[in-house]
Amino acid sequence: MTQAIHKSGFIALVGRPNVGKSTLLNQIVGQKVAIMSDRPQTTRNRIRGVYTTDEGQAIFLDTPGIHKPQHKLGDYMVRTAIATFGEVDLICMIVDASEKKGPGDEFVIEQLKKVNTPVFLLVNKIDSVSHDKLLEIIADYKDLYPFKEIVPISALTGDNVDRLRSLIFANLPEGPQYYPDDQVTDHPERFVVAELIREKVLHLTREEVPHSVAVEIEQMQYREDKDLLYISAVIYTERTSQKGILIGKSGGMLKEIGQRARTDIENLFGSRAFLELWVKVKEDWRNRETMLRNFGFTDTD
Known part of the structure; x- marks a missing residue:
């Protein structure tokens, strides 16, 4: 056969x-x-x-x-x-x-x-x-x-x-299976979570804010005693005025970003999640090589 x-x-x-x-x-x-x-x-x-x-x-x-x-x-x-x-x-x-x-x-x-x-x-x-x-x-x-x-x-x-x-x-050549059957991306979980948070910023903000942000996951761990995925993340932006927009009146914008992102995260991992978000300013980070490297933007793959 x-x-x-x-x-x-x-x-x-x-x-x-x-x-x-x-x-x-x-x-x-x-x-x-x-x-x-x-x-x-x-x-x-x-x-x-x-x-x-x-x-x-x-x-x-x-x-x-x-x-x-x-x-x-x-x-x-x-x-x-x-x-x-x-x-x-x-x-x-x-x-x-x-x-x-x-x-x-x-x-x-x-x-x-x-x-x-x-x-x-x-x-x-x-x-x-x-x-x-x-x-x-x-x-x-x-x-x-x-x-x-x-x-x-x-x-x-x-x-x-x-x-x-x-x-x-x-049109593909004969070749091996590179990834397990149930794997849908090769990016680490932290990257995917950061991208989901950034997506909500893109959806909810306007003008110069959306493309001035980067998201860094500072902590991500599953707490078995509470059956909960704990995530602490920082949204970096380039100016103090943008930080104010991201936080919103009485923290309303940041809360909405967090709620929407948490829903996607819980759907992705099939687990309850607690998402803690912070906003910090890093001036002109998109033109700073060290910051780009810190956020994972390098020419090596």
Whole structure:
């Protein structure tokens, strides 16, 4: 009896900011491993999501959106995204069907031309456009690059995502299983918890505040005597005025951030959680190399 071939490989999800990369990763994996927001540049690190079936294992890298950097953190984010192109077995370039092709999309394609990795074009948010409009978008991109496959999807509703999974496995090489069956991300638990807290800041604040924050988990331990996961975290921001916004009137904003994050944390770990949040100011941290390293933003992976 012939043994079934086990396939495995690494897939990069790339595109300009806010096209739905994190939403797609969560949809494929089946639970939240990457934070989502309607703001660009939400993803800062390469988030690995793991999808395992009897057929094999696909490891997805949700890269930061490729954009013109405004500070050292932004520069790191763009380098991180482009560095993945030559390291993976397959690249999925995601574009937004509800928006016109722009310079950001063309810049991504120019970077793709520098590597020999096969590329899928994923036309996302098809639930927001007509069939005729979708055909126009596909025709517009077809002439720019020899995509291996063009797959219209809705990352939000899951429409056509099963077909995408099948096409991905059809294009992966034979390989080993890198992670256990039940593992959906290779990021440590502290990283995931910090990202969930940062997601709530992105949802609840406006203007310059969302992208001026970093979250550090100072303590995280399970207290068996109370059947409780205890977490102490610090939200760092760049200015005292931003700290005031994050705390809010009578601590209302910080309380809301904590309550929303705790709900997600309890769902993730299947345990009651106690979340203690603090806000501290680190001036101009996004341009300070030592602070970037402290928060895990390095070029080594």
